[in-house]
Amino acid sequence: MNDTFLKACRGEKTDYTPIWIMRQAGRYLKEYKAVRAEAGDFLTLCKTPELAAKVTHQPIDMFGLDAAILFSDILVVNEAMGQDLKFYEARGPVIENPVRTRKDLDRLRVPDAEDELSYVMETIKLLRRDLKVPLIGFSGAPFTLATYAIEGGSSKNFLNTKRMMYQNPALYADLMDKLTDSVQAYLAAQIRAGAQVVQIFDSWVGVLDPSDFVEFELPYVARIVAGLKKEFGKKVPIIYFANNSASLLREVKKTKADVIGIDWRIDMADAVKQIGKRFAVQGNLDPLALFLPPDKIRERVADILRKAKPLRGHVFNLGHGVVPETPVEGVRAVVDAVHELSGK
């Protein structure tokens, strides 16, 4: 068992810098596309444990990554809560019954994750049988799930979400409470099923100004972290990835997550200065930098590794998910560069 990633998350000394890649099981791999075609559609792939486990495995051996991440989608929580979820090739995810009123909210429930998301737990159990690297479970963060719950899909301005925050804060708070309870129970179930680390993905939190982050998201994420810490102690590290969070990092630390995931927009040296030495940090190469020639990828990796040195722990990752058009050689180049330059 390669436990370098676990050690880095806990801030313990490691022999080299571990790396995994957001969306490492994904459309940039023809092997993934073959399984996806076999499943028929994206949601069926998420809900078929054998296939989900299969795609989770694919990039691990191919590239020598230091952690696996459960193949799933953040929106399965919204679906289990009672929202009608569909994925369209062009439009992306669509929720047919968005939350706009108290009545809409009353129809959503906190799901019994072990039961209603049993396919996720089964995937985790399958994976733990033969994975040689740690397994990361994950969930969307409450704010990010709220944007989908309210907007009914992707959004440009998050108009409906912010309108609810600003004009009906009581309804927003009640929705966030329900989402927070759901996320906490879901992550706890994943840990009980075998997830060794969990990541909370906050893809859209970067649209909040710092005061709104403090009022409308921080308390909920902090509650999830505290709840999981109470139940599982220090043995399961928690990663909080706040996308587009350069202006939020001082507040992000208050979630008390063990690992702060950062996006590519911020220079690592700047992030280290803001986050300080009590946390491990995960990141942060621009996913599009994988289109660079290998020697240039190597230069950027060296720069990030050097700047991350003062940290308590560093997990190398991209600053967001790898994009479908990414050349496989770029993925190989970043993994090799991280390992070679950090002394593996």
Next chain:
Amino acid sequence: MNDTFLKACRGEKTDYTPIWIMRQAGRYLKEYKAVRAEAGDFLTLCKTPELAAKVTHQPIDMFGLDAAILFSDILVVNEAMGQDLKFYEARGPVIENPVRTRKDLDRLRVPDAEDELSYVMETIKLLRRDLKVPLIGFSGAPFTLATYAIEGGSSKNFLNTKRMMYQNPALYADLMDKLTDSVQAYLAAQIRAGAQVVQIFDSWVGVLDPSDFVEFELPYVARIVAGLKKEFGKKVPIIYFANNSASLLREVKKTKADVIGIDWRIDMADAVKQIGKRFAVQGNLDPLALFLPPDKIRERVADILRKAKPLRGHVFNLGHGVVPETPVEGVRAVVDAVHELSGK
């Protein structure tokens, strides 16, 4: 003539804090929609000086704003350079002949702005006849115009743009040179026609990490600023609005623009710390905050004004354009709050 805005841009003492609002002439006003309907479509509105001047005027008297901004669109430059531009209600702008190869680039020319964008100059001249507040001219920044030129429209990952930057930097540099020359000539023509301040809009620059900003955008913006300063001296202030730039501000200063426009994601106190006292700053209320009740808008305005106090000059604005669904009362509330709280 109300010159409070000009003074604030120059860092001179003002009696109160001036305010204007990005997209202040826009779809949130029924009066605008009436003129737009009269024009038929958006581009025709931009190209009909009488109508463009009419919508530019609308919000000034209605709200008592301290500056007017030419009604136009950043993509008229791409069109004048030889790109086929269309606006679709749902999809937004589309350029039918994007730049992907050297041949595509060779077909684009640096337009003679006075001639090929004469409708803009005419609008400016019309406006200067009777405006009682300063008139802002504007252009898109080279990188932002390049994303449209290369992607052919809006984009999620800016895949084609970054691919060109990373895989064909010589072609990217030549495109940027052409765009930079076009923008500089266009802004110079606007100033000669009567624009008293110019703003460079960098809507998409926030997708660049700091090192890419330094390599792929900063030199071009700096060249435009230096060129305009050489031609017009200090009398025409230049505003550089870099959207989503919390992690770029220390580099943004190197453009030497007089006024740094900031988006809403960063706390004003943090921006002041990074930008320092040699620049004026413009911003930065979240456009969606105009959906708040008036007393809450007032609280946020007070907070920004207080934090902006140490600055050499402060121009109040939103942190991005006002959105079409915005209640007119919200716009009125922010203008009144800025004026009252800053001592008008």
